Amino acid sequence: DVKVTQSSRYLVKRTGEKVFLECVQDMDHENMFWYRQDPGLGLRLIYFSYDVKMKEKGDIPEGYSVSREKKERFSLILESASTNQTSMYLCASSFGHFMNTEAFFGQGTRLTVV
Amino acid sequence: DQQVKQNSPSLSVQEGRISILNCDYTNSMFDYFLWYKKYPAEGPTFLISISSIKDKNEDGRFTVFLNKSAKHLSLHIVPSQPGDSAVYFCAAIFTGNQFYFGTGTSLTVIP
Numbered sequence: 001d002v003k004v005t006q007s008s009r010y011l012v013k014r015t016g017e018k019v020f021l022e023c024v025q026d027m028d029h030e031n032m033f034w035y036r037q038d039p040g041l042g043l044r045l046i047y048f049s050y051d052v053k054m055k056e057k058g059d060i061p062e063g064y065s066v067s068r069e070k071k072e073r074f075s076l077i078l079e080s081a082s083t084n085q086t087s088m089y090l091c092a093s094s095f096g097h098f099m100n101t102e103a104f105f106g107q108g109t110r111l112t113v114v
Numbered sequence: 115d116q117q118v119k120q121n122s123p124s125l126s127v128q129e130g131r132i133s134i135l136n137c138d139y140t141n142s143m144f145d146y147f148l149w150y151k152k153y154p155a156e157g158p159t160f161l162i163s164i165s166s167i168k169d170k171n172e173d174g175r176f177t178v179f180l181n182k183s184a185k186h187l188s189l190h191i192v193p194s195q196p197g198d199s200a201v202y203f204c205a206a207i208f209t210g211n212q213f214y215f216g217t218g219t220s221l222t223v224i225p
Contacts, residue, residue: 004157009155033213035215040217041217042120042203042215042216042217043158043203043215043218044215045212045213045214045215048211048212056212058212090157092157096211098209098211100145100146100207102148102160102163103148103160103205103213104160105150105157105158105159106157107156107157108155108156108157110155
């Protein structure tokens with residue numbers, strides 16, 4: 001079974017802190033994604049990566065950056081956390097190589113910024 | 115602009131009846147469509163998918179229908195069960211890379 005693991009289920013951080021959310025997948029997938037889920041807004045793409053050291057902005061990249069130094073790991077960084085970044089963050093991975101397959105999600109990280 | 119839309123935020127259905135969840139898209143380049151189910155405080159899990167070359171795909175109680183001319187897909191759940199109560203997201207992709215998700219429909223199956 002594909003496993004996508006996010007480092008924390010719940011996080012509470014203070015405004016202005018630098019926050020790291022880590023995601024690891026074990027299926028050698030090319031693509032990795034970071035989404036946030038907010039009520040009424042669905043899943044919005046923050047960043048995605050289709051290869052090591054490659055990244056593409058999604059719909060809402062402002063205030064975030066990402067890092068993909070190894071194929072299995074994709075990190076989301078909140079440079080200076082703000083209260084409007086309180087949300088559920090979801091990492092996902094998919095096979096890539098221009099093949100249409102499903103994406104597999106991690107369990108999510110509920111981040112609260114106070 | 116939202117390329118994948120789910121216009122019904124919520125749906126209630128009696129146990130044993132059919133649940134029909136709808137999704138519309140705007141980009142004719144999408145060539146693969148998926149449905150995901152999400153429980154609170156968990157990540158979405160994949161349910162069923164359909165390629166743009168098909169108009170129907172069935173997996174047990176779940177059937178997805180695709181109407182390309184109308185840019186519309188739907189998920190049918192028959193019979194509905196209380197455990198189906200969750201938020202359902204439709205998604206679309208092209209080139210096998212970026213996934214575009216709808217805003218979700220919260221399904222409640224009433225025992």
